[in-house]
Amino acid sequence: EAQVTQNPRYLITVTGKKLTVTCSQNMNHEYMSWYRQDPGLGLRQIYYSMNVEVTDKGDVPEGYKVSRKEKRNFPLILESPSPNQTSLYFCASSVSGNRGFSSTDTQYFGPGTRLTVL
Amino acid sequence: QQQVKQSPQSLIVQKGGISIINCAYENTAFDYFPWYQQFPGKGPALLIAIRPDVSEKKEGRFTISFNKSAKQFSLHIMDSQPGDSATYFCAARAGNQFYFGTGTSLTVIP
Numbered sequence: 001e002a003q004v005t006q007n008p009r010y011l012i013t014v015t016g017k018k019l020t021v022t023c024s025q026n027m028n029h030e031y032m033s034w035y036r037q038d039p040g041l042g043l044r045q046i047y048y049s050m051n052v053e054v055t056d057k058g059d060v061p062e063g064y065k066v067s068r069k070e071k072r073n074f075p076l077i078l079e080s081p082s083p084n085q086t087s088l089y090f091c092a093s094s095v096s097g098n099r100g101f102s103s104t105d106t107q108y109f110g111p112g113t114r115l116t117v118l
Numbered sequence: 119q120q121q122v123k124q125s126p127q128s129l130i131v132q133k134g135g136i137s138i139i140n141c142a143y144e145n146t147a148f149d150y151f152p153w154y155q156q157f158p159g160k161g162p163a164l165l166i167a168i169r170p171d172v173s174e175k176k177e178g179r180f181t182i183s184f185n186k187s188a189k190q191f192s193l194h195i196m197d198s199q200p201g202d203s204a205t206y207f208c209a210a211r212a213g214n215q216f217y218f219g220t221g222t223s224l225t226v227i228p
Contacts, residue, residue: 004161031214033216035218040220041120041220042120042124042207042218042219042220042221043162043207043209043218044218045215045216045217045218048214048215050214056214058215059215059217090161090162092161105150105152105167105211106152106164106167107152107164107216109154109161109162109163110161111159111160111161112159112160112161
């Protein structure tokens, strides 16, 4: 089954304790992205990656790191989490970031990771 | 600064009615406008999308109307059903980045 998986689904941690949220897709997609969803703010893009070893900042990258060493995986790293990073996080992937205007632009979202930083 | 402004925040519609959600933008670099549907506990899923050289796109009961000169686009859900109750997000793409609206919570009353 074609899908984007995230782990963990729920995480409660304390300020300053480094954590990693994993994201994996099995669709051989080039483009992967991380978003955070907050009430009243919608989804905001944190980082995205056009392909292996190619990453770039989105709208709200502060406090986050990413890496793309393999095509299928795109982990989100919080080196020193703070309470303002408490949010619902989504990973997404698509065939390509900006090629064409048809189904290739469909972003497939993972199920989400609810993070609470105390 | 919200690059894509979405309204209303919430919407209640009777079964069989028309649901209309509006979005506006300023960035003329936006070249792709998708709408996403999100059910509680799930990730957003693409519903329908449009490119700026098209004024309207229809897929089943869902229609996007696009007004390039006004920099506005809207989602119309015809014959709304209780199963359409969800949160809807408009979005826009510039280059490799996506910008989302703040979401509309739609409730369709039987």
